[in-house]
Amino acid sequence: MSGRLSLESAALREFWVERHLCTLTTLRADGSPHVVAVGATLDPESGLARVISSGTSAKVRHVRAGDGRVAICQVDGARWSTVEGLAVIRDDPAAVAEAERRYAERYRVPRPNPQRVVIEVTITRILGSNRLTGS
Numbered sequence: 001m002s003g004r005l006s007l008e009s010a011a012l013r014e015f016w017v018e019r020h021l022c023t024l025t026t027l028r029a030d031g032s033p034h035v036v037a038v039g040a041t042l043d044p045e046s047g048l049a050r051v052i053s054s055g056t057s058a059k060v061r062h063v064r065a066g067d068g069r070v071a072i073c074q075v076d077g078a079r080w081s082t083v084e085g086l087a088v089i090r091d092d093p094a095a096v097a098e099a100e101r102r103y104a105e106r107y108r109v110p111r112p113n114p115q116r117v118v119i120e121v122t123i124t125r126i127l128g129s130n131r132l133t134g135s
Contacts, residue, residue: 007044011132015081016042019106022074024051026062034062040072041102049083050099051119052110063087063119070121081128085121
């Protein structure tokens with residue numbers, strides 16, 4: 001069973017602070033899904049999810065070429081959550097530094113990458129298991 005979640009859910013916020021790898025799904029030009037493993041962070045206060053990446057990656061190219069629709073998922077046993085939203089690519093130093101800071105808090109300090117950009121996702125929907133909804 002699953003349900004819609006709110007960014008106000010304490011269980012959801014806790015789940016997105018724990019260290020879990022995620023998947024990011026972007027859409028190729030033909031509409032087929034491109035799914036890759038990523039580290040992602042959730043910023044409930046701003047309604048954003050962030051993924052750091054090299055500016056030359058396929059996922060960044062897909063976001064730039066498409067309509068921006070993406071999904072970020074994470075699973076831990078019976079707990080799971082999917083964040084859907086509209087992505088943009090940010091390459092300004094302040095946005096990259098903020099995303100790196102958040103990534104370091106959840107995972108580890110990212111390796112240096114002069115081509116780093118941020119896939120910034122404005123959250124439009126969050127789904128998850130009943131263990132996160134409180135149902």
